[in-house]
Amino acid sequence: MVFHDPTIAAVMHDTVQNSLLGPWGPFLMFSALKVVMAIGILLPMIAYSVMLERRVSAAIQDRVGPNRVGPFGLLQPMADGLKSILKEDFTPLHVRKAYFILAPALSVIPAFLTIAVIPFGSKLGNQSMVIADLNVGILYTFSVVSLGVYGIVIAGYASNSKYPFFGGVRASAQMISYEIAMGMAAVPVFMLVGELNLGKVIEYQANGAWLIFKQPIAFVIFLVSAFAETNRLPFDMPESETELVSGYNTEYSSMKFALFFMGEYAAMISVSALMVVLFFGGWTLPFFGLNETASTFGGGLIHILVFLAKVAVFMGLFIWIRWMLPRFRYDQLMDLGWKTFLPLALANIIITATILWIQHL
Amino acid sequence: MAPEIKDLEVKDAAGRTLDGIESAEVQGQEEMMGEKLILNMGPSHPSTHGVLRIILELDGEIITKASPDVGYLHRGDEKIAENMTYNQFVPYTDRLDYLAPLANNVAYALAVEKLMGIDKQLPERGQYIRVICCELARISAHLLGLGAFAMDVGALTVFLHTFTEREKIYNLCESLTGARFTTSFTRIGGIARDLPDGWVDQCRKFLEEVEFNFDETETLLTRNRIFVDRTQGVGILPRDIAIDYGITGPNLRGSGVEHDLRKSNPYLVYPELDFEVPVGTKGDSYDRYLVRMEEMRQSAKIIRQCLDKLPGGPVSIDDGKTVLPPKDKVLSSMEELIHQFMLVTQGVNVPSGEVYFGAENPKGELGFYIHSIGGGTPNRMKIRAPSFVNLSVLPYLLKGEMMSDVVAILGSIDFVMGESDR
Numbered sequence: 115m116v117f118h119d120p121t122i123a124a125v126m127h128d129t130v131q132n133s134l135l136g137p138w139g140p141f142l143m144f145s146a147l148k149v150v151m152a153i154g155i156l157l158p159m160i161a162y163s164v165m166l167e168r169r170v171s172a173a174i175q176d177r178v179g180p181n182r183v184g185p186f187g188l189l190q191p192m193a194d195g196l197k198s199i200l201k202e203d204f205t206p207l208h209v210r211k212a213y214f215i216l217a218p219a220l221s222v223i224p225a226f227l228t229i230a231v232i233p234f235g236s237k238l239g240n241q242s243m244v245i246a247d248l249n250v251g252i253l254y255t256f257s258v259v260s261l262g263v264y265g266i267v268i269a270g271y272a273s274n275s276k277y278p279f280f281g282g283v284r285a286s287a288q289m290i291s292y293e294i295a296m297g298m299a300a301v302p303v304f305m306l307v308g309e310l311n312l313g314k315v316i317e318y319q320a321n322g323a324w325l326i327f328k329q330p331i332a333f334v335i336f337l338v339s340a341f342a343e344t345n346r347l348p349f350d351m352p353e354s355e356t357e358l359v360s361g362y363n364t365e366y367s368s369m370k371f372a373l374f375f376m377g378e379y380a381a382m383i384s385v386s387a388l389m390v391v392l393f394f395g396g397w398t399l400p401f402f403g404l405n406e407t408a409s410t411f412g413g414g415l416i417h418i419l420v421f422l423a424k425v426a427v428f429m430g431l432f433i434w435i436r437w438m439l440p441r442f443r444y445d446q447l448m449d450l451g452w453k454t455f456l457p458l459a460l461a462n463i464i465i466t467a468t469i470l471w472i473q474h475l
Numbered sequence: 476m477a478p479e480i481k482d483l484e485v486k487d488a489a490g491r492t493l494d495g496i497e498s499a500e501v502q503g504q505e506e507m508m509g510e511k512l513i514l515n516m517g518p519s520h521p522s523t524h525g526v527l528r529i530i531l532e533l534d535g536e537i538i539t540k541a542s543p544d545v546g547y548l549h550r551g552d553e554k555i556a557e558n559m560t561y562n563q564f565v566p567y568t569d570r571l572d573y574l575a576p577l578a579n580n581v582a583y584a585l586a587v588e589k590l591m592g593i594d595k596q597l598p599e600r601g602q603y604i605r606v607i608c609c610e611l612a613r614i615s616a617h618l619l620g621l622g623a624f625a626m627d628v629g630a631l632t633v634f635l636h637t638f639t640e641r642e643k644i645y646n647l648c649e650s651l652t653g654a655r656f657t658t659s660f661t662r663i664g665g666i667a668r669d670l671p672d673g674w675v676d677q678c679r680k681f682l683e684e685v686e687f688n689f690d691e692t693e694t695l696l697t698r699n700r701i702f703v704d705r706t707q708g709v710g711i712l713p714r715d716i717a718i719d720y721g722i723t724g725p726n727l728r729g730s731g732v733e734h735d736l737r738k739s740n741p742y743l744v745y746p747e748l749d750f751e752v753p754v755g756t757k758g759d760s761y762d763r764y765l766v767r768m769e770e771m772r773q774s775a776k777i778i779r780q781c782l783d784k785l786p787g788g789p790v791s792i793d794d795g796k797t798v799l800p801p802k803d804k805v806l807s808s809m810e811e812l813i814h815q816f817m818l819v820t821q822g823v824n825v826p827s828g829e830v831y832f833g834a835e836n837p838k839g840e841l842g843f844y845i846h847s848i849g850g851g852t853p854n855r856m857k858i859r860a861p862s863f864v865n866l867s868v869l870p871y872l873l874k875g876e877m878m879s880d881v882v883a884i885l886g887s888i889d890f891v892m893g894e895s896d897r
Contacts, residue, residue: 171631171632174632175631175632175635175636176635176636176639177635276512276514277514280536280878347629348629348701350629354629354879355521356521356522356626356627356628356629356882357522357627357878357879357881357882359520359521437631437632438630438632438695439629439630439699439701440625440628440629440630440696440699440701440702440705441628441629441630441701441705441879442701442704442705443704443705443877443879443880444536444877444878444879445536445877446704446705
């Protein structure tokens with residue numbers, strides 16, 4: 115894959131175009147390649163964020179954490195994965211089987227789908243580093259992210275057991291209240307940018323300041339909603355292990371449980387990526403000329419690394435918060451969503467609109 | 476879809492069935508508001524601290540009725556006591572409130588000594604060491620109680636931080652008694668052995684470290700907005716209700732009643748020590764948390780004073796009929812040999828009569844009622860377990876609260892099932 119050599123890329127381009135698939139060939143081939151690449155990066159990221167979580171929590175709690183498998187315990191994720199697959203996949207008799215099997219898949223897939231519209235780098239060769247350069251990127255993201263809750267709700271319903279049921283009900287209520295606040299928080303961003311395409315949001319930030327400096331309130335609301343969206347402490351109502359045992363995943367075992375687990379981390383990664391794109395300039399950095407679209411292969415790689423590093427910072431934040439704070443109560447969480455964040459987000463929209471209007475007078 | 480409600484026929488001690496189930500059905504028909512959910516919580520549930528079982532009747536997330544079901548850990552300790560000598564029962568007291576075995580040992584020994592009329596004759600040094608033991612146990616129990624409380628409301632890290640400190644207390648226990656957990660340290664008429672060399676310094680060092688840990692825990696919780704929201708105004712136990720139910724210990728003081736047996740009915744050398752009894756104002760979970768936090772600081776203060784004042788001399792009564800004589804004398808002198816033989820085979824000879832003694836334990840008033848008809852074994856024994864009494868208020872506290880508050884309230888009540896079920 116030597117994309118930086120224009121002749122080879124051109125030859126490949128021609129070969130594919132002439133032989134296999136006709137004029138759509140290059141698009142299909144490079145898209146497939148990007149999908150494989152994104153998933154290939156995302157899966158290990160999930161595995162290692164679990165690892166990171168375990169090590170960071172251990173550090174916070176004055177423990178050691180997993181350090182036995184491989185050097186520094188780095189092979190622990192493999193061991194975990196293997197264990198999940200080899201464990202007995204027990205399906206209790208009282209469950210609704212079809213939904214019971216469907217639920218874990220439903221919680222993983224949306225988290226993966228979100229990645230499709232997120233620009234995770236500038237350019238490698240002549241390919242821009244986004245799987246689907248949608249003009250309605252953010253709308254797509256929100257609609258897909260909100261699908262994630264179905265996995266949890268259906269798991270709670272299909273388990274046909276009381277604690278998971280509570281988890282499912284809580285999840286749906288929580289999602290509704292935070293989805294709206296999250297969407298509203300993002301509106302001012304797009305009012306400033308004037309486009310819904312996430313690539314354009316990054317472009318806007320590269321030409322000016324990062325949007326965190328222009329829309330701090332929006333960022334705070336978005337960040338807190340992101341915690342609620344991904345069911346992380348202090349908003350892990352659907353799971354809340356000390357009251358609902360394990361909430362929606364109580365009846366799950368083996369790989370089905372692991373899928374929920376992966377879904378949670380995948381959602382964390384995609385929400386982090388979204389925050390990086392919306393508020394922290396995506397793959398850009400305001401020095402060393404990294405604001406410009408990469409012209410070389412190496413520059414493109416650096417942009418991807420910058421993006422991943424920013425995402426990693428947010429993952430660290432997610433983990434840190436989780437181990438420091440207690441959990442909200444169900445009604446307090448709803449109060450916070452409806453009575454605090456929603457009015458705040460609406461006010462933010464109005465203020466932004468007013469400022470824009472004055473500027474355009 | 477839902478499991479049959481009728482399967483859940485629960486009978487209390489008097490053989491009555493849980494009338495809540497029936498009334499829920501009747502109400503559902505009358506109001507046409509749908510049925511209530513009966514949720515079984517425990518005996519194996521992550522936050523029922525052992526084997527407490529609570530049957531909750533829920534209307535949505537609101538609790539309309541809660542019935543605690545205790546007894547899963549019943550071992551018949553009171554009956555067992557009738558079949559052994561007084562000293563043999565000491566290890567059983569370890570297993571009452573197993574988070575503060577040292578304090579249980581002391582309370583039990585004091586009860587027996589009171590019955591024998593020798594509780595005032597204990598050597599000063601022995602009394603001071605007993606006080607140190609009690610207060611160490613209080614710190615240990617409260618550390619775990621607060622850690623578990625924090626964990627119940629979701630702050631997992633606090634638990635491990637307090638647990639680190641408890642580990643140090645266990646190290647102190649180990650060098651003092653030879654056991655980390657089941658200490659069995661007291662004997663009728665004294666304690667098993669004197670402080671080992673260097674223990675006082677170790678203890679001082681520990682106190683400094685643990686006070687740093689208190690500060691750390693407070694930064695994590697006391698002004699943490701989420702924690703305050705979760706606990707303030709939750710599980711309010713009014714002063715008169717607390718007294719009516721016979722609540723004791725930090726839970727009673729959290730409700731604003733300044734009652735502490737160490738002050739009101741002093742034993743050992745507590746009158747000579749300077750400490751304060753913290754009380755709450757509202758009686759909610761947050762007040763109970765604050766009271767425990769302050770009690771630990773006061774305990775540390777008490778231990779410091781004891782370490783400073785610690786006199787020399789023996790630790791046990793010098794009476795061969797009550798306390799085992801030194802081994803070298805047993806092997807060389809006739810009288811001590813006979814004492815040793817009689818004590819080991821017959822036990823301490825306790826005069827006939829009855830006694831009640833209550834000590835201020837970490838969880839509340841741990842009382843021993845002993846009825847003796849003379850001889851080496853008690854005729855009857857009744858243990859007043861503070862956890863059991865404190866749990867009795869649960870139906871009152873839980874009613875009308877939310878599902879998530881159950882764990883916050885249970886955590887703030889801070890009970891131990893080993894003691895409750897005996």
